[in-house]
Amino acid sequence: MSLMVAPILQVTAPRLVRLEEVGKTFANGTVALTGVDMDVRRGEFLSLLGPSGCGKSTILRLLAGLTGPTHGWINWSEQEHELGFVFQEPTLMPWTSVFSNVWLPLRLKGQSRAVAKPAVMEALEKVGLAGFxxxxPRELSGGMKMRVSIARALVTRPALLLMDEPFAALDEITRNKLNDDLVALKCELGATVVFVTHSVYESVYLSDRIVVMAPRPGRIVAEIEIEAPLPRAEDFRLEPLYVERCRETSAALHRAMSHEATL
Amino acid sequence: MTRREIQRYALPAFALIAALVGWELVVRVNQIEPVILPAPSLVLKTLIGDWTVLFRSLLVTLTITLQALIAATIGGALLALVFARFRWIEEAFFPFAVIMQVTPVISIAPLLLVYLSSGGAVLVCSFLVAFFPILSNTALGLSSVDHNLLDLFQMYRASRGRQLLWLRLPSALPYFLGGLRIGGGLALIGAIVAEIAAGSAGQGSGLAFRIIESGSRLNIPRMFAALVLISLTGIFIYLVLSALSYLLLHRWHDSARRRET
Incomplete structure (x- = not known):
């Protein structure tokens, strides 16, 4: 994977999508989100961090158009926007080959196997699985399956890549490797990423910006900018900025949790 | 031959041969009359000697079983698709499905004989018992699709037809094949049970009828010969359906793969 250093994103970076006063109440009356105001800026790596039940995944589903808000608006800067989604599980179709799994989004757009082949092979090459x-799917390891899932999400060259705790089920070594590869890919493709995670350290290492959320009802309680360019080397974990932002993020998360306890 | 192969093939073959030899010895040593218990050698002799009659009956039973199984497969799979598409039809049909499933086929057979010809009644009985496992398994498979994959198809704006063809049908395939294997065995049982009911009404010429007829004539070796043919038919259906299942699933589904050790 080729590495490119991306400039630090400015707050003024053009907006890709804006959530305004977004709320979501499920049919059973559960309030999943309330009053969410949030911008996703073009080209940024944005992490949604918070405990279980704080509505992180609901925000991803709203952005993916899989569900609609019960309050507020979601405004995209462009009407036509390609999306990619990576789930917590690889979510591959076990009955067909790696190629066909990655081909799926293009196939659903009406592209034949022959037409889609260069794009599919390029996506597989980018995740290091061209030979597979x-x-x-069942012939691959957990990490490889996740790479196929990422290749499938990238094959349409999406403007926004939505990732729902994609590496949570993997061992730490594989997770760190995939995190580095993901950031390198994001920089190379200039994609925007919204990444859901439970981990303070992972979010600080990966993100341009972290949105910290509190549960019951799900809402935003803090936004933290990480002013270091992507991609970051392993040494970044030793820098004072990293340590400081981890401390800040951790404190924000702690506040979010204690606020829940007092509710 | 590896130890595993010996265990898998040689051991059951040896056990079967030992049982047959034991049976032969018990009959010969105790000089048991064929009318009480025929020796395996006599059963084999009867099978060869009465082959023309028995083979004709075998064809009748096999034809009915296969016709019923094909009808049950097409009917069960199509109705499962309708259930998956229209939930209200599934809910409306549910009490009928339960009633048909819990009512023993032997108790319906005489009633069917009132309304239908004996051939028709046997076919319907066989169809009814094979139909429900195929229907319920396929319906379960069609509704057990990975929700994340459904989300993915929805996100990429897949049409209902493509979702069915590329997602629901392959997902349901292992369930359908499981239902088909159960249905295959049950179709034969249904045909035999219905033939027995029809046979008692003095009709039919399938294998079950041959058993009843031979019993009433005290031709016990022929009863055993017909029984052997029924077992072999069941084994044949099971092997064909297992092979089909293996062909379709062995590359991806755990049920058709050997566990790595």
């Missing part, structure tokens, strides 16, 4: 196009 004919393999079946």
């Amino acid at each position: 196009a004919n393999a079946y």
